Amino acid sequence: MSTPRTLFDKIWEAHVVAQRADGRELLYIDRHVVHELHAPHAFAELDKTERTVRRRDLTIVVQDHTVPTRPGLPLRSANIDATGLAGRRHQVNVLDVADVRHGISHVISPELGWAQPGATLACPDSHASTVGALGCLAFGCGTSELVHILSTQTMALNKPRQMRVFLEGRLGPGVTAKDVALHLIGAVGIDAGRGHAVEYAGAVIRDMGLEGRMTLCNMTIEWGGRTCLIAPDERTIAWCAALPSAPKGEAWQARVGSWAHLHSDATAVFDSELTIDCSTIGPQITWGTDPGQTLDVDAIIPPTASLPADQQERHQRALAYMDVQAGQSLIGTPVQRVFIGSCANARISDLRLAAAVARGRTVAAGVKAIVVPGSNAVKRQAEAEGLDQVFLQAGFEWHSSGCSMCAGANGDIGAPGERCVATSNRNFENRQGRGVRTHLSSPAMAAAAAVAGHIVDVRDWMPAEAQA
Numbered sequence: 001m002s003t004p005r006t007l008f009d010k011i012w013e014a015h016v017v018a019q020r021a022d023g024r025e026l027l028y029i030d031r032h033v034v035h036e037l038h039a040p041h042a043f044a045e046l047d048k049t050e051r052t053v054r055r056r057d058l059t060i061v062v063q064d065h066t067v068p069t070r071p072g073l074p075l076r077s078a079n080i081d082a083t084g085l086a087g088r089r090h091q092v093n094v095l096d097v098a099d100v101r102h103g104i105s106h107v108i109s110p111e112l113g114w115a116q117p118g119a120t121l122a123c124p125d126s127h128a129s130t131v132g133a134l135g136c137l138a139f140g141c142g143t144s145e146l147v148h149i150l151s152t153q154t155m156a157l158n159k160p161r162q163m164r165v166f167l168e169g170r171l172g173p174g175v176t177a178k179d180v181a182l183h184l185i186g187a188v189g190i191d192a193g194r195g196h197a198v199e200y201a202g203a204v205i206r207d208m209g210l211e212g213r214m215t216l217c218n219m220t221i222e223w224g225g226r227t228c229l230i231a232p233d234e235r236t237i238a239w240c241a242a243l244p245s246a247p248k249g250e251a252w253q254a255r256v257g258s259w260a261h262l263h264s265d266a267t268a269v270f271d272s273e274l275t276i277d278c279s280t281i282g283p284q285i286t287w288g289t290d291p292g293q294t295l296d297v298d299a300i301i302p303p304t305a306s307l308p309a310d311q312q313e314r315h316q317r318a319l320a321y322m323d324v325q326a327g328q329s330l331i332g333t334p335v336q337r338v339f340i341g342s343c344a345n346a347r348i349s350d351l352r353l354a355a356a357v358a359r360g361r362t363v364a365a366g367v368k369a370i371v372v373p374g375s376n377a378v379k380r381q382a383e384a385e386g387l388d389q390v391f392l393q394a395g396f397e398w399h400s401s402g403c404s405m406c407a408g409a410n411g412d413i414g415a416p417g418e419r420c421v422a423t424s425n426r427n428f429e430n431r432q433g434r435g436v437r438t439h440l441s442s443p444a445m446a447a448a449a450a451v452a453g454h455i456v457d458v459r460d461w462m463p464a465e466a467q468a
């Protein structure tokens with residue numbers, strides 16, 4: 001009888017090509033996504049060492065971090081042009097900003113069918129784990145690893161420890177995958193998954209759509225996870241079947257059949273397991289400067305003295321940076337910016353949720369609110385559904401796709417002291433501009449804050465049909 005294996009074991013073992021003398025294993029990479037922050041340097045390094053891209057057909061170059069997204073701005077820059085030139089010189093498929101497939105790496109990888117159940121994927125960005133939602137094993141990499149992958153189509157890795165997280169219960173009104181992710185990080189801490197491959201399971205996952213799973217997997221990095229997976233199920237199959245790139249007929253049946261083993265065996269052993277009851281979670285809003293400093297929106301910021309001694313200094317520093325007080329509720333806190341976008345929350349289901357709150361309302365005076373679709377495909381779909389008009393009529397800016405204010409690498413940043421409710425994944429000091437105070441939330445919470453002009457409990461703002 002074969003040894004019971006986890007889903008991670010199965011994908012990992014199917015991709016190991018060699019054991020290295022340094023103890024790391026060499027993993028074959030099925031798909032590779034390179035973005036413009038790293039591409040010029042990586043291609044220059046290949047040129048310098050007279051190497052070429054080993055599998056041009058398995059590599060795509062995308063433009064996301066620095067792309068101007070504001071309406072009316074030219075979509076080009078020196079960096080974007082340099083990336084396009086380098087990619088084309090190496091005969092790699094470049095999804096330039098004008099390409100209909102353009103978008104944020106982690107949004108377009110699933111959209112294009114580039115990320116597949118049971119496959120491996122690498123990207124020079126930590127949030128590569130997003131595609132774990134499909135059962136695709138993905139790893140972020142640094143620039144030197146990127147050069148290695150480009151030239152060998154393999155990646156050297158220490159096999160991570162494994163953790164399974166059961167998310168149980170039924171989500172309440174106004175509670176989304178983002179709220180689950182933030183609550184989880186708040187409950188276990190930002191280091192709990194350090195270096196682990198995480199598998200998510202449980203009733204919440206079974207009930208959750210693929211795009212919600214992507215949000216959850218995206219946020220795994222924020223509590224230290226190295227990567228994550230969700231076993232493909234009927235929802236995964238249906239989602240993949242709807243992709244334009246999906247094969248038809250017997251070829252599709254064969255593909256689905258090849259996924260049948262992609263689950264953890266019943267008696268497979270993980271290094272650790274934990275269970276979170278999600279039935280009592282409220283809509284989340286972060287109060288501090290890491291994603292674990294989060295609250296049910298109707299709760300109060302905990303007193304510093306209630307925390308373990310080794311966390312108190314960090315807690316006080318976060319209170320000072322965010323200009324909030326222990327014991328305070330965030331409801332009613334004025335905001336000057338709202339950002340609905342990023343690889344965490346800029347898919348069509350996210351925009352539908354935000355639009356449901358914004359419909360027929362007006363952004364409060366003094367609030368600059370922007371909506372940045374995660375890809376051109378998301379933008380086209382949103383426009384076909386009239387969501388752009390909902391946002392524009394409410395006073396939101398409707399941008400073209402890119403990372404935008406998630407990290408501000410394209411210049412979309414706030415002013416010092418401004419408070420921003422953002423649907424992105426990081427609320428670190430100065431991430432959205434020097435001195436900007438970022439509160440992470442779901443798209444619906446962010447839209448409600450834009451309209452109210454301050455932080456609100458989205459449950460009071462949701463249309464009746466969304467409460468059901």
Ligand code: SF4
Nearest residue numbers: 127342343403406407
């Ligand atoms: S949206 Fe944000 S987290 Fe995602 S790839 Fe872009 S900068 Fe990174």
